[in-house]
Amino acid sequence: MSAALLAGAVLTALLPLPLTLPASLIDLRRGIIPNALNLALLVSGLGVAAWDDGIRGFGLALASAAAAYALFRAVRAGHARLTGRIGLGLGDVKFIGAAAAWTGLSGLPVLILAASLSALAVIGVLAATGREIGRTTALRFGPFLALGLHAALGIQAALVLGPID
Secondary structure (H helix, E strand, C coil), rough: CHHHHHHHHHHHHHHHHHHHHHHHHHHHCCCCCCHHHHHHHHHHHHHHHHHHHHHHHHHHHHHHHHHHHHHHHHHHHHHHHHHHHCCCCCCHHHHHHHHHHHHHHHHHHHCCCCCCCHHHHHHHHHCCCCCCCCCCCCCCCHHHHHHHHHHHHHHHHHHCCCCCC
């Protein structure tokens, strides 16, 4: 992969940053991801998909967003039913749906894996520094989902562009 193609992969991965950065900061401060930011992430993902592949791309991105939202809404409900408490915020569920418009369903496993592993690393650091971690420890997941989105986009772009020469 040439330097220009590598730069393109990095730019692709960073494209939603103007939306994911404020969403992450607001989630850290207030514990919510605003609907307006989730909607903007969805609409921009649909727009990029339409730009890349016309109405077919738009339709696939919309279907991916809807399927991801439905899946994680069900996961949220199942967890609440089993434990009696909410473990995944509704803003996080909406973010995952909107992010799927960018990554498609094929990028969702990387997004969730990167988000989960980075959150687990932060929990490990907190525990190592003496913070008590337990079942009721709350962790704002939005920043980790944003990181996961960027990781998924970067990996997808790198796979499309091919190996580095």
